Amino acid sequence: xxxxxxxxxxxxxTYVPIGLSLVSLSFLxxxxxxxxxxxxxxxxxxxxxxxxxxxxGFIGFYLIRIEFSGVRSLDILNKNINSNNFNALLTLFTIFxxxxxxxxxLDWFILEANFVGNSKDDxxxxxxxxxxxxxxxxxxxxxxxxxxxxxxxxxxxxxxxAVVGVSxxxxxxxxxxxxxxxxxxxxxxxxxLISGGSFGLEYVESAAWGGLSLTFIISAFAILFCFPIxxxxxxxxxxxxxxxxxxxxxxxxxxxxVPLITxxxxxxxxxxxxxxxxTFIDKLIRVLIAITLxxxxxxxxxxxxxxxxxxxxxxxAAKSLGMGYWRMNALIILPQALKLVIPGxxxxxxxxxKDTPLIFVVxxxxxxxMIGLAKTNPKWLGMAxxxxxxxxxxxxxxxxxxxxxxxNLEKKLSTER
Amino acid sequence: xxxxxxxxxxxxxxxxxQVLKDxxxxxxxxxxxxxxxxxxxxxxxxxxxxxxxxEHQEGNIIVDGTELAENTKNIEKIRAEVGMVFQQFNLFPxxxxxxxxxxxPIWVKKLxxxxxxEVAMENLTRVQIDDQALKFPGQLSGGQQQxxxxxxxxxxxxxxxxxxxxxxxxxxxxIKEVLDVMVDLAKGGMTMIVVTHEMGxxxxxxxxxxxxxxxxxxERAKTKEFFExxxxxxxxxxLSQIL
Numbered sequence: 001x002x003x004x005x006x007x008x009x010x011x012x013x014t015y016v017p018i019g020l021s022l023v024s025l026s027f028l029x030x031x032x033x034x035x036x037x038x039x040x041x042x043x044x045x046x047x048x049x050x051x052x053x054x055x056x057g058f059i060g061f062y063l064i065r066i067e068f069s070g071v072r073s074l075d076i077l078n079k080n081i082n083s084n085n086f087n088a089l090l091t092l093f094t095i096f097x098x099x100x101x102x103x104x105x106l107d108w109f110i111l112e113a114n115f116v117g118n119s120k121d122d123x124x125x126x127x128x129x130x131x132x133x134x135x136x137x138x139x140x141x142x143x144x145x146x147x148x149x150x151x152x153x154x155x156x157x158x159x160x161x162a163v164v165g166v167s168x169x170x171x172x173x174x175x176x177x178x179x180x181x182x183x184x185x186x187x188x189x190x191x192x193l194i195s196g197g198s199f200g201l202e203y204v205e206s207a208a209w210g211g212l213s214l215t216f217i218i219s220a221f222a223i224l225f226c227f228p229i230x231x232x233x234x235x236x237x238x239x240x241x242x243x244x245x246x247x248x249x250x251x252x253x254x255x256x257x258v259p260l261i262t263x264x265x266x267x268x269x270x271x272x273x274x275x276x277x278x279t280f281i282d283k284l285i286r287v288l289i290a291i292t293l294x295x296x297x298x299x300x301x302x303x304x305x306x307x308x309x310x311x312x313x314x315x316x317a318a319k320s321l322g323m324g325y326w327r328m329n330a331l332i333i334l335p336q337a338l339k340l341v342i343p344g345x346x347x348x349x350x351x352x353x354k355d356t357p358l359i360f361v362v363x364x365x366x367x368x369x370m371i372g373l374a375k376t377n378p379k380w381l382g383m384a385x386x387x388x389x390x391x392x393x394x395x396x397x398x399x400x401x402x403x404x405x406x407x408n409l410e411k412k413l414s415t416e417r
Numbered sequence: 418x419x420x421x422x423x424x425x426x427x428x429x430x431x432x433x434x435q436v437l438k439d440x441x442x443x444x445x446x447x448x449x450x451x452x453x454x455x456x457x458x459x460x461x462x463x464x465x466x467x468x469x470x471x472e473h474q475e476g477n478i479i480v481d482g483t484e485l486a487e488n489t490k491n492i493e494k495i496r497a498e499v500g501m502v503f504q505q506f507n508l509f510p511x512x513x514x515x516x517x518x519x520x521x522p523i524w525v526k527k528l529x530x531x532x533x534x535e536v537a538m539e540n541l542t543r544v545q546i547d548d549q550a551l552k553f554p555g556q557l558s559g560g561q562q563q564x565x566x567x568x569x570x571x572x573x574x575x576x577x578x579x580x581x582x583x584x585x586x587x588x589x590x591x592i593k594e595v596l597d598v599m600v601d602l603a604k605g606g607m608t609m610i611v612v613t614h615e616m617g618x619x620x621x622x623x624x625x626x627x628x629x630x631x632x633x634x635x636e637r638a639k640t641k642e643f644f645e646x647x648x649x650x651x652x653x654x655x656l657s658q659i660l
Contacts, residue, residue, distance in 0.1 A: 316470050317507035317566075321521035321573060322497025331520060336511050415511055415553045 007066045015063045016074065022060030026053040027095065034100045054092060061088035120380055132383040133390050136374045140390075143210015143365055149202060153213045156190040187224060191217075206284035207363070212394065215366040218288060219353045225292040226352070227345075230299025231338075235329060237304055248300070255297035261358050263290045268362035287359055295352045302344035306337030339413050346406035350399050367391055420479075421446045421577060421608055422467060427476035429462060436462045437473065438632040446576070449609045451619040451640075454629035455655065460612045463629070464579045467610070468499040481576060497525055500570030504582040506562045508554035514541065514565045515550040518572045526573065533572070540568040544598045560591030564598055571602075578602065580611040616660060620644060628652045 007015045029040045030053050041049035061082050069075055081091040112127030115134070123129035133140070142150050163186065167178035194217070197203035209217070236248030255263070267290035268283055275281070310333060318328040338345070357368035365373055371387035374380060422444040429437040436459045444450060452460045465471040466478060469485050469492055478485045480495050489495070509517050518537035522528040528536070541547040544564040546557075554562055563583055570578060580599065584592045596618050603609055603622040613619065619626060619640065626643035628636040628651070636643065636652045647653050 311505075311507075313503060313505050313507035314509065317501075317503065317509070319470060320468055320496055320499070320501035320503075321569070322493045322525045323521060324493045327524050331524060332509055336509075339511065413511075415555060 007063050009066060009069060012066055012069055012071075015066070016069075019060040019063030022056045022063070024060075026057035026060065026092070027099070029053045029056075030096050030099050034103050053096065054089075057092045058085070058088060061091070120383075128386050128389070129383060130386065132374070132380055132386050136370075136380075139211060139374065140367060140370050141211045142213055143370055144208040145204060145210065145213070146202075146208070149196070149204055152193050152196065152201065156193045157213070157216070160186065160190065183224065187221060206282050209284065210365040211370050212367045214364065215353070215356050215398075218284075218291065218356050218359065218366065221288050222291045222295055222352055223349055225288075226295040226299050229292065229296035231303050231334065233296060233300035234303035234307060237300065238307060252297045252300050255294050256301070258294075260291070260294055260355055261361055263294050264358055264361050266290075283362060284364065287362055287364060291352070291355070291359075295348060295355075298348050298351075299345070302341050302348055303337065305344060306339075306341035307333065309340050310336055339410075342406055342410045342413075346403060350402055353398060353402070354395060367394060419446065420444065421481055422610075423477070423479040424467075425477045425479075427466065427473050427478060429459075429466065429471065429473045429475075436632050437466070440476070440634060442627070442634070442637075444577075444608065444610065446608055447606050448624050449603050449607075449622050450611070450625045450627060451623040452610065452612045452627045452629060453614060453616070453619070453655070453659075454635075458629040459632040460629050461581050464501075464581055464610055464612055467577075467579060468496050468501055470501075493525070497521075497573055498576045500573060500575035500578045502563070502566050502570055502578070502580045502583045504585050506554070506559075506566045506586070508562055508566055508569070510554050513551050513553055514546070514557070514568075517554070517565065518569045521569075522572050536574075537568070537572050540571045541565070543571070543601070544568045545594075558591060559587045560594045563587060563591075563595045567595075567598055567602070577608045577610070580609065580613065582612050582614070584613065584615060614659065616644075628655065630655075 007019075032038050032040050039049060041052045043049075044052065062085070064074065065078055065082055065084075065088070066074070067078075069078075082088050108127045110127070112125040113130055114123040114125050114127070115130050116122065117131045118135055119131070120129065122131055138147070138150075142153060145153065160182075163178060163182060167175055167182075170178065192198070193201070194209070194213075195204060195206065233248050233252055236244045237252065239245045239248070264287060267286045271286060272281075314332055314336065315328065318332040323331065356366050359366060360369040360372065368388075368391045371391050375382075375384045375387050420443045422442070424440050424442040427437055427440040428435065440463060442463075452463065454460050462471055466473050466485075467480060469478075469489075472487075473485075481498055483489065483491070483495055485492070485495065508514075509520070512520065515534065515537055518540065519530065519533040522533040522536060523530055538547055538550065541550055544567055546561050546564050546568070549557055549561060549565070554565065557565065567583075583599070584595050587595065592615070596615060599609075599611070599618065600622055609622075611618075611623075623640045626636075626638055626640050627634055628643070628647075628649075630651055636647060636649050638648070643652075644656070647656060
């Protein structure tokens with residue numbers, strides 16, 4: 001009778017060691033099975049040995065489920081992953097699946113993968129063919145940009161990273177000039193450097209731009225321009241002047257209602273038809289304008305959310321101190337509203353970065369586009385998986401960095417201490 | 418003596434509901450006026466019309482020689498001369514107390530930063546929270562916040578101060594510290610219009626009392642007379658309930 005008594009504080013000394021060893025045994029069984037393909041319980045009938053880890057783990061978890069055992073780590077464990085039989089089962093399944101999925105992942109990514117060589121034939125293993133990424137890496141980064149001129153892209157980005165890096169270590173006063181330089185001078189300097197055509201630099205047409213550098217260029221410009229336009233639209237939508245208000249509403253609703261892919265297509269194909277003969281606007285610029293206006297409409301609604309969250313008293317206090325419309329918004333309203341909607345702004349900007357691959361519809365090839373192109377190369381057929389895993393990883397790194405930055409910003413600007 | 422504020426036959430509606438009915442009011446420089454009355458009687462709306470946070474539809478409002486109307490160009494200039502203190506303080510939560518006080522002087526009056534900070538510290542000392550200057554509004558008690566709001570208004574060196582129920586949102590023990598500041602201000606000769614239910618304060622500083630009900634000024638009298646010998650029955654009833 002004593003053996004099947006309910007686990008409690010009294011029998012903790014016997015139950016917990018037994019329970020823990022049963023749970024460990026079940027994990028060990030799955031682990032050995034997954035990594036070494038060896039069945040510890042092979043001596044048992046096949047049906048039983050299949051389910052044994054689950055049964056052992058279940059019993060083990062039952063034995064260590066003691067309410068208020070007084071042992072802190074045990075209580076935390078019970079509360080979080082072992083609060084009842086159902087949760088114990090969920091815990092077991094989750095851990096089993098994780099253990100089981102590690103070896104095949106390891107195999108595909110590393111153990112069975114091929115890293116050396118320079119053609120598809122060098123990929124003899126069952127795993128990923130990273131040779132594909134290696135051989136095409138240059139194209140994935142720079143698109144069809146001429147090899148001899150790639151130092152220009154590198155230089156532009158090096159300057160960018162250097163200026164951003166240094167700006168973290170200078171005084172607040174100097175920082176202002178760094179930011180002004182980054183926003184108003186650098187973008188145009190960088191574009192001039194990359195496109196060339198003057199200062200003895202060879203002209204490289206934008207159709208040759210591509211790869212990750214194009215992802216960055218388009219994202220950076222779109223973010224730079226869509227933000228102020230979005231703020232102005234948001235203010236416009238709340239304006240008391242009917243003309244401004246309805247123009248803003250019309251603009252926002254028009255652009256929000258159309259899929260980006262349509263907008264891009266129109267900007268590249270239909271828009272030139274409306275231009276007078278002989279005028280020519282670069283395709284990249286047209287696409288940039290399209291993405292900027294599209295994202296500005298979303299940005300406007302995010303910012304409007306922040307404007308609406310501010311109490312009316314803030315507007316009244318600003319007015320009562322003699323501030324006009326622009327001063328009130330620039331000094332009092334926007335700083336607070338934008339701070340409130342940092343998560344929403346980050347959301348929109350992340351979506352923007354991840355929308356850039358859509359420019360393939362007009363023939364521009366950023367990172368994902370270049371990968372799509374490379375995988376259809378007759379010598380490299382069947383490399384879609386490697387390519388898209390790589391693209392996913394790169395996009396994830398970019399987006400995660402942006403997300404972390406926005407969280408830091410939020411913390412830094414918080415004044416509710 | 419000239420008038421610094423003049424209201425002539427002012428009428429105001431919210432949609433169809435008339436909040437102000439034929440309001441006539443004159444305020445001379447350095448006069449202190451306390452407006453009281455039941456809630457919904459239009460007291461707040463009246464003083465909010467004086468710096469045009471609310472627009473009136475009929476009549477004239479003349480502040481320091483300028484008439485407030487739809488086409489008034491320099492409404493900001495008038496507002497800069499008329500300080501206002503709100504029931505809910507309305508400090509700017511993203512700025513320190515000092516920045517709250519210097520922002521408008523720097524950007525509206527174009528004072529150099531250093532000078533603005535000197536003025537701000539002077540006024541913060543006057544309301545006795547100079548030691549809180551670098552904190553943010555969220556870190557202060559209600560009474561301290563309201564005193565900071567008064568200091569912020571004073572930094573614009575206004576000719577007139579409007580108080581819209583400045584103590585109604587405060588805990589009882591914080592009311593006194595705010596009223597003390599207001600009494601001090603009144604003794605310094607500021608022109609003040611105060612909407613409040615603090616009758617002790619009214620007796621101490623007010624030159625005139627105004628009693629409002631249903632959008633009308635029911636009674637306007639010298640303070641002593643107002644409390645000792647009110648004329649209208651409505652005023653008597655109100656005073657009997659509040660005192």
